[in-house]
Amino acid sequence: xxxxxxxxxxxxxxxxxxxxxxxxxxxxxxxxxxxxxxxxxxxxxxxxxxxxxxxxxxxxxxxxxxxxxxxxxxxxxxxxxxxxxxxxxxxxxxxxxxxxxxxxxxxxxxxxxxxxxxxxxxxxxxxxxxxxxxxxxxxxxxxxxxxxxxxxxxxxxxxxxxxxxxxxxxxxxxxxxxxxxxxxxxxxxxxxxxxxxxxxxxxxxxxxxxxxxxxxxxxxxxxxxxxxxxxxxxxxxxxxxxxxxxxxxxxxxxxxxxxxxxxxxxxxxxxxxxxxxxxxxxxxxxxxxxxxxxxxxxxxxxxxxxxxxxxxxxxxxxxxxxxxxxxxxxxxxxxxxxxxxxxxxxxxxxxxxxxxxxxxxxxxxxxxxxxxxxxxxx
Amino acid sequence: xxxxxxxxxxxxxxxxxxxxxxxxxxxxxxxxxxxxxxxxxxxxxxxxxxxxxxxxxxxxxxxxxxxxxxxxxxxxxxxxxxxxxxxxxxxxxxxxxxxxxxxxxxxxxxxxxxxxxxxxxxxxxxxxxxxxxxxxxxxxxxxxxxxxxxxxxxxxxxxxxxxxxxxxxxxxxxxxxxxxxxxxxxxxxxxxxxxxxxxxxxxxxxxxxxxxxxxxxxxxxxxxxxxxxxxxxxxxx
Numbered sequence: 001x002x003x004x005x006x007x008x009x010x011x012x013x014x015x016x017x018x019x020x021x022x023x024x025x026x027x028x029x030x031x032x033x034x035x036x037x038x039x040x041x042x043x044x045x046x047x048x049x050x051x052x053x054x055x056x057x058x059x060x061x062x063x064x065x066x067x068x069x070x071x072x073x074x075x076x077x078x079x080x081x082x083x084x085x086x087x088x089x090x091x092x093x094x095x096x097x098x099x100x101x102x103x104x105x106x107x108x109x110x111x112x113x114x115x116x117x118x119x120x121x122x123x124x125x126x127x128x129x130x131x132x133x134x135x136x137x138x139x140x141x142x143x144x145x146x147x148x149x150x151x152x153x154x155x156x157x158x159x160x161x162x163x164x165x166x167x168x169x170x171x172x173x174x175x176x177x178x179x180x181x182x183x184x185x186x187x188x189x190x191x192x193x194x195x196x197x198x199x200x201x202x203x204x205x206x207x208x209x210x211x212x213x214x215x216x217x218x219x220x221x222x223x224x225x226x227x228x229x230x231x232x233x234x235x236x237x238x239x240x241x242x243x244x245x246x247x248x249x250x251x252x253x254x255x256x257x258x259x260x261x262x263x264x265x266x267x268x269x270x271x272x273x274x275x276x277x278x279x280x281x282x283x284x285x286x287x288x289x290x291x292x293x294x295x296x297x298x299x300x301x302x303x304x305x306x307x308x309x310x311x312x313x314x315x316x317x318x319x320x321x322x323x324x325x326x327x328x329x330x331x332x333x334x335x336x337x338x339x340x341x342x343x344x345x346x347x348x349x350x351x352x353x354x355x356x357x358x359x360x361x362x363x364x365x366x367x368x369x370x371x372x373x374x375x376x377x378x
Numbered sequence: 379x380x381x382x383x384x385x386x387x388x389x390x391x392x393x394x395x396x397x398x399x400x401x402x403x404x405x406x407x408x409x410x411x412x413x414x415x416x417x418x419x420x421x422x423x424x425x426x427x428x429x430x431x432x433x434x435x436x437x438x439x440x441x442x443x444x445x446x447x448x449x450x451x452x453x454x455x456x457x458x459x460x461x462x463x464x465x466x467x468x469x470x471x472x473x474x475x476x477x478x479x480x481x482x483x484x485x486x487x488x489x490x491x492x493x494x495x496x497x498x499x500x501x502x503x504x505x506x507x508x509x510x511x512x513x514x515x516x517x518x519x520x521x522x523x524x525x526x527x528x529x530x531x532x533x534x535x536x537x538x539x540x541x542x543x544x545x546x547x548x549x550x551x552x553x554x555x556x557x558x559x560x561x562x563x564x565x566x567x568x569x570x571x572x573x574x575x576x577x578x579x580x581x582x583x584x585x586x587x588x589x590x591x592x593x594x595x596x597x598x599x600x601x602x603x604x605x606x607x608x609x610x611x612x613x614x615x
Contacts, residue, residue: 011387022590030406030583033414044418044570068556068581075586079593082394083601086387090604203570208414 003134010133011089013126014102018081020119021109024060025074028112033063034209035113044203047278055278056285059209060113074112077105081123088130099130117271141168145176148261148300153307159261160254160308169260170229176263177228179270181221184286186273188346189217191282198279206276220347227335228263234330235259238323239301243309246318247377250309258304265296283348290350298324318374325362332358388601392488392507395594398587399481399514403430403474405584407518408525410535410547413558413575419567420543426535427582428525430474432467438538447538457532465528473521477588480513484595491602504599511595518588522555522581545576556580 004010027035038057046052084098084105106114106123114120128142137143139158144165147155159165193212194202204210236256243250268289275285298320306316333340336349352358369375411425427435434456438447453470457463487506532549540546547559558575561567 026583026586026590029581029586030409032578032580036414044568071586072589075590076593079590079597082391082594083597086391086601087604089387090601199568200570203568204574207418208574 004136007089007092007133009137010126010129011085013122013129014081014085014088017102017106017115017119017122017126018078018083018085020115021081021106021112021123022075022078022115024115024119025071025078025109025112028061028066028074029071031066033061033066035060036207036209042207042278044207047202047206048198048280050280052278052280054281054284056275056281057206057209057277058275059211060116060274061209062111062211063209064211065111070111073108077108078115080105081109084130085126092133095130095133099127099133101127102130103127117274141171144168144261145172145264145267148304149264149296151300151303153303155261156258156304156307159257159304163253165257166253169257173228173232173260173263174225176267177224178221179267181224182217183270183272184224184348185217185220185346186211186213187286188220188348189213190273190276191348192346194276194279194282202279206278211273216346219345223344223347231327231331232256232259232263235323235327238326239305239319242319242323243305246315246375248309248311248315248319254308255305258308259301262297262300262304264300265293268293286348287350294350314369314372314374317372318369321365321369321374325366328358328362388598388604389488389492391594391601392484392598395591395598396481396484396488398594399477399484399591402584402587402591403477405429405587406435406582407473407521407584407588408529408555408580409582410552410577410579412544413578415561415571415574416544416576419571420541422541424538424540424544428529430470430477430584432470436538449538459531459533462528462531465531469521469524469528472524473517476513476517476520480510480515480517480592480595483513484510488598488602500603503602507595507599507602511592511599514588514595515592518581518585518592521585526552526555547577552579 024035036057036059039055042055047055081102084102087094088098103124106120106127109115109120109123115123125142125146129137129140132140138147138155144155144159148159159169190205190212194205201210201212205212233256236252236259239255239259240250240252243255269286272286272289276282277285301320301324302313302316305311305319306313309316309319311319335341335344336351352361406427406429409425409427412420412423417423422438422440424438425436429435432453434451434453436447436449436451453466454463456466483506487503487510490506491503530549530552535547535549545559545561551559557579559577561571561574561576563572565572
């Protein structure tokens with residue numbers, strides 16, 4: 001096992017995360033509520049109606065929680081993270097305790113906006129890295145997810161070759177879908193509230209950063225984690241069949257591990273509820289996030305399969321697009337199309353309508369594959 | 379060189395704590411102002427901020443963040459009643475005294491911790507930091523329990539004319555350190571605003587920064603302890 005030489009990298013991440021969380025908490029405290037950045041100043045009556053131009057806002061923090069007790073907890077959480085950074089540098093042997101405290105405090109900071117999101121990512125990331133210290137950061141759970149997300153092909157070499165990583169792959173899948181489910185659940189719940197209360201709650205959510213939630217928002221994370229396994233098996237199977245039919249021999253287990261790590265960008269769907277738009281455009285923002293994250297996953301898959309199968313880019317493209325198209329159609333009929341899908345409450349999905357457009361898109365991608373020679377057996 | 383490197387994190391941590399404590403003196407500790415709802419409804423926002431340096435900042439801004447009024451007042455100008463003035467003044471004086479003495483104790487103890495190379499002083503240093511942290515914590519707590527009873531005796535918060543559509547507020551309405559005055563349910567305001575706050579009051583950046591400084595000073599006792607342990611280990615080896 002390669003060892004991390006110094007705790008400095010993790011310390012810096014923790015420290016910056018803690019300072020950002022502290023600044024965010026102080027701003028949240030002096031603001032007395034959510035920090036709202038919007039595309040423009042708007043009158044409440046202009047928030048509804050199909051003819052209104054697009055308006056969006058980015059909100060940090062939950063307004064109803066700006067009370068003394070919560071603020072004290074937030075300040076203590078920020079101080080604990082900064083303290084953990086310094087203590088970790090001085091006493092790295094307390095890595096488990098300091099890592100866990102940083103992760104917990106990073107999650108708590110979400111109440112005030114998570115250190116403008118970046119602070120929370122740094123805190124949770126550095127906490128996860130600290131837990132596995134002195135293992136080299138690149139070989140840790142968080143390190144692998146991060147490397148996969150930025151198309152680092154070398155990570156797939158180790159992921160493909162090392163069967164002991166299977167457990168980490170399943171954990172990644174669960175973790176990513178948990179985050180995605182929370183984000184989608186919150187967005188879906190608040191969107192439906194806005195649509196049903198256009199004269200009261202819509203203004204409060206959009207203009208003042210109110211966020212509503214009840215027990216039902218936990219449905220998507222739980223269901224998503226369960227479905228993730230089914231989707232994972234289906235996609236792995238389809239990729240395996242596509243690879244075999246294109247004359248590439250490889251192990252299904254290898255592909256499975258790569259697929260699990262390729263799901264990493266889906267975790268970004270957690271941040272969907274930070275942005276809301278005027279009611280006519282409520283579908284726009286999650287659609288953008290869905291498209292970006294799924295295209296991202298497809299590219300990671302191409303990079304990963306290219307690495308483990310030792311094939312060229314056109315063939316990797318062919319395998320991913322043919323298997324991906326079949327996977328999308330199965331996913332569409334099982335979980336998206338209103339008439340045939342399994343009903344899951346408090347969720348949103350990308351519905352391309354009319355269906356002809358969806359088929360046209362699939363055809364265009366596959367035609368491009370034919371042009372670049374992706375489907376030849378040579 | 380090795381010892382110095384090991385001291386850097388402790389120096390950074392305690393320095394941040396002391397800087398936070400120092401900055402809090404110049405930032406507002408309590409404010410009363412219109413809520414975001416009120417600002418959207420009336421297109422005008424008003425806020426009055428009270429600072430430890432016995433100054434009051436008053437500003438009025440329109441919906442486009444243009445300040446139509448930005449006024450720094452000395453506390454003397456807030457009331458003509460000498461008794462009320464003395465009472466408010468003494469609250470600020472006491473808070474300031476606690477805050478400054480806490481920072482000074484912390485700074486002195488920390489400089490000693492770096493300069494004097496004696497292991498036996500460790501306990502003294504930790505106790506010194508604890509005293510500093512307690513003093514810095516006492517300042518906002520004292521302020522929290524004594525400010526509102528004195529400020530509520532004022533005739534008005536803002537010596538300016540407020541827009542007519544504003545729901546009037548008097549200092550006597552403020553009975554708690556944190557609070558708000560809501561828009562009545564049966565009012566002419568739109569339904570989304572009814573029941574929502576119009577005026578909000580409570581602690582602000584300076585107060586929270588002072589609390590942060592005290593938490594960090596408490597935590598620094600552990601950090602100083604870490605640094606000293608490292609130093610002793612190094613000396614033994």
